[in-house]
Amino acid sequence: MEHTLNTRVLLVDDEEEFLSVLANRLEARDLKVSTATRGEEAVAIVDQKDFDAIILDMAMPGMDGLETLQKIKEKHPDAEIIILTGHGSIKAGVEAMKLGAEDFLEKPVDIRELMEKIQDAKEKRVLILQKKSQEEIEKILKSKSW
Numbered sequence: 001m002e003h004t005l006n007t008r009v010l011l012v013d014d015e016e017e018f019l020s021v022l023a024n025r026l027e028a029r030d031l032k033v034s035t036a037t038r039g040e041e042a043v044a045i046v047d048q049k050d051f052d053a054i055i056l057d058m059a060m061p062g063m064d065g066l067e068t069l070q071k072i073k074e075k076h077p078d079a080e081i082i083i084l085t086g087h088g089s090i091k092a093g094v095e096a097m098k099l100g101a102e103d104f105l106e107k108p109v110d111i112r113e114l115m116e117k118i119q120d121a122k123e124k125r126v127l128i129l130q131k132k133s134q135e136e137i138e139k140i141l142k143s144k145s146w
Helices: 016-027 039-048 065-075 090-098 111-143
Strands: 008-012 032-036 053-057 081-085 103-106
Touching: 008 016, 008 039, 016 032, 016 111, 032 039, 039 053, 039 065, 053 065, 053 111, 065 081, 065 090, 081 090, 081 111, 090 103, 103 111
Parallel strands: 008 032, 008 053, 053 081, 081 103
Antiparallel strands: none
């Protein structure tokens, strides 16, 4: 897959063995992967660092995936979040999408499908950042009296 170089991904899942295996599989595909095992930890990491995609488990003790999604989106509305769950339901998926999730995948996840979703999220994020930069340039140009 092209354009994966420098793709920054945050994986959030309370199942540490799954988290480790998935992180290794993504790193083997040249992604830069950070991990968190709790929703609170994920929110703190996202406050410190930018990611092209956040892969978030739905069912976690404490702050669950939906609450974590809400907290991240409050401060970082442009965050591209993909929900992963082993306990998928249509209702939960719809709720996640309403709250701003980019996509919803069930475990066990197909690595090719996940890579496609990550690439889509990165491309969308790049477009959003380009648009913001263009708007900022236009704002600066308008504010100057040439």
